Amino acid sequence: MKKLLGRAALMSFIIFTCFYFFIKQPKNIFDEIYQETEKTYRTNNILRNIDGFKISPGWPNDGEYFAYTPSGKYQTHPEGYKDISIGFNFGSGIKGMTILFERKTNSNITLWYSAHYNMQKKVLKKELAIIEEPRKPGQYLDDEEKVREYTDEKGADISLECAGSVITQEQALLLTKKHGKVGYLGIAYKDVTLKEKAFESIFRKELTLKGFWNSYSAPFPGREWTNAIELISKNKIDVESLITHKFALKDVDKAFEMILGRTEPFGKVLILPEL
Numbered sequence: 001m002k003k004l005l006g007r008a009a010l011m012s013f014i015i016f017t018c019f020y021f022f023i024k025q026p027k028n029i030f031d032e033i034y035q036e037t038e039k040t041y042r043t044n045n046i047l048r049n050i051d052g053f054k055i056s057p058g059w060p061n062d063g064e065y066f067a068y069t070p071s072g073k074y075q076t077h078p079e080g081y082k083d084i085s086i087g088f089n090f091g092s093g094i095k096g097m098t099i100l101f102e103r104k105t106n107s108n109i110t111l112w113y114s115a116h117y118n119m120q121k122k123v124l125k126k127e128l129a130i131i132e133e134p135r136k137p138g139q140y141l142d143d144e145e146k147v148r149e150y151t152d153e154k155g156a157d158i159s160l161e162c163a164g165s166v167i168t169q170e171q172a173l174l175l176t177k178k179h180g181k182v183g184y185l186g187i188a189y190k191d192v193t194l195k196e197k198a199f200e201s202i203f204r205k206e207l208t209l210k211g212f213w214n215s216y217s218a219p220f221p222g223r224e225w226t227n228a229i230e231l232i233s234k235n236k237i238d239v240e241s242l243i244t245h246k247f248a249l250k251d252v253d254k255a256f257e258m259i260l261g262r263t264e265p266f267g268k269v270l271i272l273p274e275l
Helices: 002-024 029-040 144-150 166-174 196-204 223-233 249-261
Strands: 053-055 071-074 081-089 096-104 109-118 123-132 156-161 176-184 208-211 243-248 268-272
Touching: 029 081, 029 096, 156 166, 166 176, 166 196, 243 249, 249 268
Parallel strands: 156 176, 176 208, 243 268
Antiparallel strands: 053 071, 071 081, 081 096, 096 109, 109 123
């Protein structure tokens, strides 16, 4: 009887051990990179051993926001590529890694690429932006023909209007392809009057229009804000991937130069005193 119990205990231990290590095994190349980097990033960071890769100045950092988020850039690049950077989040929030780079296709066009891998969901989210060169401060792409040129004369599959401006309210309709979708998020602060061509685009191209909730409700700021804070605190909403840039308070002028000059594609930009 004792032998049977001993064998049963041994088998249970083996099964449990195998199951534990199976769960911990990387499921893809991004898992493997994340797990190997996590083992040493606070001590003998494996990133330091990559040829041509330079960790961000000031690392390691014990600050609340940066103790678990090592990042850096490659100093050498394949032909046509530049600003190749990698960042990790081993702390709270959305654990994962982000890869950014630019690729120059010709003298007039640069492609900006972003990929974020979510460790919990095992999902890779990719974004692509087209930049017209040379980049000029305050220059916006508002030419319908240019957008059609970049989309092989078809127009955008989906347009999302977020500004609430009469200009962009019309552009969203004009630049969306046949059977495309248009989402309106920006708040209009006056009556919306569309030009004939923009209005005709709705039924001539058989567009689908959809409205999105935005901002706040009564009583201010509304239940939506408190609900959103709760969901974010429970890591049920991915907000980390929205943040593309972080600047120290002393570098706030550089942040505004980048935003106003549009020298880089950007999403949410954070100004942090403790950076």
